[in-house]
Amino acid sequence: MNYSLKQLKVFVTVAQEKSFSRAGERIGLSQSAVSHSVKELENHTGVRLLDRTTREVVLTDAGQQLALRLERLLDELNSTLRDTGRMGQQLSGKVRVAASQTISAHLIPQCIAESHRRYPDIQFVLHDRPQQWVMESIRQGDVDFGIVIDPGPVGDLQCEAILSEPFFLLCHRDSALAVEDYVPWQALQGAKLVLQDTRPGSRPLIDAALARNGIQANIVQEIGHPATLFPMVAAGIGISILPALALPLPEGSPLVVKRITPVVERQFDAGAQEEPFTFHRR
Structure with a gap:
């Protein structure tokens, strides 16, 4: 069972507010729903993310690291979705994306679902393949862009670190x-x-x-x-x-x-x- 984008957003909000009740008010959920969402995330990751007291919520070291990375990741996803929408108009409604199987399984689906919600006229086509195939598909023009892991020097491609x-x-x-x-x-x-x-x-x-x-x-x-x-x-x-x-x-x-x-x-x-x-x- 994969964690959802909603769970990640709930956890980041709790980390920012340091309170289940304030986080719930901010995102429109009950305190118990917020607590349950964070608990599920802890169960899925196998790592304790929060220390709960009667007065406040304190992040563990692992929770602090995850919150920092998730804030950046969610910002990157939102920015990418906005930019992809502009690109989609130039590509006549179709965006071809290539990524490795792990990235395709755990990261790309949330991006595509959010993009479909925001830009229903844009068709996203995902190619999940080994990394070397992803690089070659970019070079051959089979896809519009790809997500790769530490590609090293690639002078023939435009690459930018995103997370x-x-x-x-x-x-x-x-x-x-x-x-x-x-x-x-x-x-x-x-x-x-x-x-x-x-x-x-x-x-x-x-x-x-x-x-x-x-x-x-x-x-x-x-x-x-x-x-x-x-x-x-x-x-x-x-x-x-x-x-x-x-x-x-x-x-x-x-x-x-x-x-x-x-x-x-x-x-x-x-x-x-x-x-x-x-x-x-x-």
Whole structure:
């Protein structure tokens, strides 16, 4: 079950107001509905985001990090939707977008749904493919723009960073690492790792982080689709490293996620042959 855009907006409002009741008044929901929405988000992510007291709501470290990133992400989505609407008029009502499977599954649907609501005459066509295919489809003109992960130097394309997100450790709740609030990279020395194969854009970043921290990776399984990581780790085959966008955890899962220090992030870029619109960064 995926978290909804509404849940994310509710959490950001609570973080800003530091009160369930004030957040509810601001967004037109009851205090109990606001509390339930935040609790569901905590259950989905597997991370406690708030400390609740009788007088106020206090963000945990994880909650503060998430609130900051979500504020930026929601701003980026709103700006992108406005700019895409202007672009859609130039493209005769059709916008072709390419993105990797993970981005397509967890980020793009909310954008398309919101765009359809605001701009019903614009048709959005999504192509979910491996990252290398996304890059080539941009170069060949098969799509109007694509969302890629840390593409590196691409002098033949116009690319602009739009957001970033951290990597997390995924482990079984019975793992010795599950009791830690933060897990250093060095703690992964000798651990059995289940990772995505080298095709996705995230894998080179994970390999570089392991090498930079002197970790000799003991990779016992390499899989193609990120959803396969969860049953692999749940079965005790190993632990994994995955980006925030791959969450939430499956409902009823025996897994937990932990922040890894120092933080390593992956960056999302919007890429096109020419600069059709400007992404606004904050």
